[in-house]
Each structure stands twice: as C-alpha cells, then as structure tokens.
Amino acid sequence: MDAAPTPWHPLTTPTYLRSSTPWRAAAYLAGSALTGIPVLLGIVLLAGAGAVLSVVLVGLPLLALLCLVGVPTAAVERRRLRLVDPAPAPGPHRTPAEPGLLAWGRLRFREQATWRELAYAVLHGFVLWWLDLAAVAVLLWPPLGMIGAPLQLALSGGEEARIVKLWLITSYPAAFALAAAGLVLLPALLYPLGALAAARAALTRALLAPREGELRDRLTEVTRSRARLVEAFEAERRRIERDLHDGAQQRLVALTMSLGLARLDAPPGPLADQLARAHDEAGRVLTELRELIHGIHPQVLSDYGLPGALSDVAERSAVPVETDIAEGLPRLPAAVEAAAYFACSEALANTDRHSGASRASLAARHDGSVLLIDVRDDGRGGADPAAGSGLTGLADRLAVLDGTLTITSPRGGPTVLSLEIPCTAVSSSSGP
Known part of the structure; x- marks a missing residue:
C-alpha cells in the first residue's frame, strides 16, 4: 500500500519545477500575512480592552473571547494547508451534546485542542507570518528582480537602473545578462522555498490536526450518534406499527364485518354480488395490511x-x-x-x-x-x-x-x- 502523500513528496520528484507546487508553496507562505495580520490585531485589541475593562468585570467576556481566538484561526489555517499538503486535516473538536452557545463554549474550554489552537494563533500572529513573508522575499525577490532587469532599465529611460538594491546597470547587454542569471538562480531557490513551505505545513498540522485520542473520541461520538439514530428509527417504526394496528386495522375489521352482515341481509341479485365483491376486497386489504404491519415491526x-x-x-x-x-x-x-x-x-x-x-x-x-x-x-x-x-x-x-x-x-x-x-x-x- 502506498504511503499517504506529504508536503515533502513533490520535492523528490523530477517534475517539481514543471508543476504548480513551487508557486503554491509561495502562495502559502505569502498568504500567511492575510491571516497573521488580523490575528495579531485581534489578539492585541482583545487583550488590551479585556485588561483595561476587567476592573469593572466588563472585560472578562473579552478575555474569554481571547482564549477562543484560535478556533476560527485554526479553521482558516487548516483550509490554507491544502495549498501544499494534500492529506486532509479535519477539525479536532467534538460536537456539543446540547444545542446553544453556552454548551458549545463549555465544551471548547475543556478541550486540549482549543489551547493548542490558541498557542498557534499567538505564534502565528507575532512570529510566523513575519518569517513566512521574509522567506518569500529573500528567496524570490532577487531572482525575479534580476529577470525583470531589462524592463526596469526600459522604464528608467534606458539610462540606468538599480536591481534589487544591489546592482547598477546602465546598458541592455548587462540587463539581459542579469536576467539570464536570474533565470538560472530562480529554479535553484524554488527548492528551499518548497522545503520551507513543507516545514511550515508540518508545524501547522502538528498543532492544529487532531491527535490520536481526539480522533478516538470523535469516532466514539459518531458511533453513539449513529446508535441514537437507529434507536429513534426503531421507535418510529414501532409507533407506525401501533398506529396501523390500533387504528387502520381496527377500522378495516369493522368495515369487513359490516359488509359481511350487509351481504347476508341483501336479497339475491346485483346488489348482493357487489356486496360480496366488496367484502372479499376488504378481506384482501386487511390481509395485506396485517402483512405490512408485520413487516414494519412484528408484534x-x-x-x-x-x-x-x-x-x-x-x-x-x-x-x-x-x-x-x-x-x-x-x-x-x-x-x-x-x-x-x-x-x-x-x-x-x-x-x-x-x-x-x-x-x-x-x-x-x-x-x-x-x-x-x-x-x-x-x-x-x-x-x-x-x-x-x-x-x-x-x-x-x-x-x-x-x-x-x-x-x-x-x-x-x-x-x-x-x-x-x-x-x-x-x-x-x-x-x-
């Protein structure tokens, strides 16, 4: 049986540079800022407002909300993980046994996954997204800037252009030579970029994916829920059986008896023949209903x-x-x-x-x-x-x-x- 694909696997294939994987890795690292900046602002604002207002107890709900900031952050990060990690990353949280926000909050505060997600949110907001952007800038900005040297020179009027703040070029031959060097350098730097994205994905999975015990708890919960559905289904079957047995069947029995008495009292002729046919049909319907009731839930x-x-x-x-x-x-x-x-x-x-x-x-x-x-x-x-x-x-x-x-x-x-x-x-x- 083949092993499950990992973020590291594309780096070992000969088609890595021809695939979309390097650019997905770049998008994964660069996109970290889209979640990191809002998380940073949310943590700072909630912590600050909660600390200031806690003296009058108004800030306590804000501090409680701060503890849950990792839950939506983790949900978004698990979705972003698909850019570089094909393996599914399900949520680690269980479903509350009761409806309502209070039951949901009680369960979340008792789960270890909530605190791991909070730790990830703090780490992501204060450290990780900065490092991700820095990695993309260091590894992609120089070769892409070198490749664009002729364009930069043309935009400057053909006189001179400073490429990535390092090289000053004044002629098109130098610009094209620098572009060629960038084309050689870019593929070499895409490998460490992919490795950094894979390492970053591994860290995300380690903190946000469910642990073995949490998977076991979720499986137990699904099993119990499934058993409750079966019990409810069987209870409904028994209710339908009782309704048919005590309602429709008794009415059909009474109708059959009435038709039988009317058949005995009717004089020979067309009316008696019609009553006989109706009596026989009612008997067949009653037999079919009894078989149906027995098939739903035998008494x-x-x-x-x-x-x-x-x-x-x-x-x-x-x-x-x-x-x-x-x-x-x-x-x-x-x-x-x-x-x-x-x-x-x-x-x-x-x-x-x-x-x-x-x-x-x-x-x-x-x-x-x-x-x-x-x-x-x-x-x-x-x-x-x-x-x-x-x-x-x-x-x-x-x-x-x-x-x-x-x-x-x-x-x-x-x-x-x-x-x-x-x-x-x-x-x-x-x-x-």
Whole structure:
C-alpha cells in the first residue's frame, strides 16, 4: 500500500519545477500575512480592552473571547494547508451534546485542542507570518528582480537602473545578462522555498490536526450518534406499527364485518354480488395490511422478545427449519432485536427462493456481550450477496450497530449466514 502523500513528496520528484507546487508553496507562505495580520490585531485589541475593562468585570467576556481566538484561526489555517499538503486535516473538536452557545463554549474550554489552537494563533500572529513573508522575499525577490532587469532599465529611460538594491546597470547587454542569471538562480531557490513551505505545513498540522485520542473520541461520538439514530428509527417504526394496528386495522375489521352482515341481509341479485365483491376486497386489504404491519415491526417481537420472534419466523418458513435458541436468551436493545429478526427473515426467505434446500437450521445465543446467530441450509450454495438478495442492505444495517454479517456459500452448499452484534442485555427475561 502506498504511503499517504506529504508536503515533502513533490520535492523528490523530477517534475517539481514543471508543476504548480513551487508557486503554491509561495502562495502559502505569502498568504500567511492575510491571516497573521488580523490575528495579531485581534489578539492585541482583545487583550488590551479585556485588561483595561476587567476592573469593572466588563472585560472578562473579552478575555474569554481571547482564549477562543484560535478556533476560527485554526479553521482558516487548516483550509490554507491544502495549498501544499494534500492529506486532509479535519477539525479536532467534538460536537456539543446540547444545542446553544453556552454548551458549545463549555465544551471548547475543556478541550486540549482549543489551547493548542490558541498557542498557534499567538505564534502565528507575532512570529510566523513575519518569517513566512521574509522567506518569500529573500528567496524570490532577487531572482525575479534580476529577470525583470531589462524592463526596469526600459522604464528608467534606458539610462540606468538599480536591481534589487544591489546592482547598477546602465546598458541592455548587462540587463539581459542579469536576467539570464536570474533565470538560472530562480529554479535553484524554488527548492528551499518548497522545503520551507513543507516545514511550515508540518508545524501547522502538528498543532492544529487532531491527535490520536481526539480522533478516538470523535469516532466514539459518531458511533453513539449513529446508535441514537437507529434507536429513534426503531421507535418510529414501532409507533407506525401501533398506529396501523390500533387504528387502520381496527377500522378495516369493522368495515369487513359490516359488509359481511350487509351481504347476508341483501336479497339475491346485483346488489348482493357487489356486496360480496366488496367484502372479499376488504378481506384482501386487511390481509395485506396485517402483512405490512408485520413487516414494519412484528408484534411478537415486542411481546415475546427475540426467541419468540425467531421461533415465529421459523414456523412461517416454507422450508422446514430446526431451531436451537439458547434457553434464557435475554431481552436485548430494540434496535438489535429488530435487526436480528429481519436478517433471519431475509435469510430464510432467500433459502426458500434461491437455495433449493430441503431443510434449514437457526441457532441463536448471547454470550453476555455479543449476540450470535447462525442460519444454515442444505441447498445448492453459491449465494452472492451482491446479486440483489437483500443481504447487502442488512449488512449495512448491522454495521450501524457495529455488527457483522458473514456468508459462507461454496458451490454445492451448505450456505451459512452468521451474524454478530455487540450488545448487552436489557433484562434477563424474554417473556411477555
């Protein structure tokens, strides 16, 4: 695997001088003043006003704002870094758990990254941008001035011109000779310019990019946020299921009964035939609605937990299924139970549609920290999750829960679907 590109890498390539890298390096160093000057002024003004007004407590908010001056500075500097460093430099800050400016401020003051960014802002405002400009001036001004010697001589009327305050020329041959020397000198100086820009970028990354621990914290935060989204999704599924079960389904049952009674009371004829058709259609709609409700969130899963739901899906399978569900399987988080149930439902549906199996088995257990389920059939094998079986979507759903879906299906069978979901028990009982 190739190493990630760094700001130093272009300096080692033979195409360095022909690329835009030297000029991006110059733009990166020269552009430092565009952020350094405002930062310097901001620090001086906030520090001065805060110190003067702190005696009447009005300056305390200004001093607090001074501590946060590195946050916007760092955000701009991480963007400027792209001129010379192709590797992404994400922000090191976490997202507050609560909305509002107060929650944001509390979190920022507790983060080490905030103080690193403040140190960078002070260093950048008082030292770095001066050095960056000086480096560009020392390395580019002499050769560019020498290259422009003929033009300067022409602008002076062709009499004399002083080039970069060092050489006095009075003739065009001398001007063109100096220009030729500048053309030779410029490529040689572009290498130290690129090296300085790379070193400057390395310093910026060291202070402003997230550390390993901060990346770990952000990953944990993303994982928790993802889990909360899954929980909210499952809660919404259960709400829709309850609304359909207690509302639309009950109304359809009442309508079906009313049509049935009207059908019995109607005399034979066209009206009775229409009532019969309406009664049959209402029955079909009710059946479809019940299947839809079961697909959204099976009631047996809510009432009896995962053991009862897995037993139910095994009984409804067209292929005979032998179940081995560990005794005392606990109640697990709702999102975990739902994901496991639908994964097993999809696996057994695929067994019926594609495998040609005569028998299947379903085993489930929980070892205290991980839910383990295996679905096996004696079919022809050769299952391909990428062939539109629906298992890819289930694998993505399990991934949200940090779970894994593994399929082993050699030609000739057997096919084994194994799923693992890290989770802890919600309660020790799986009963209603």
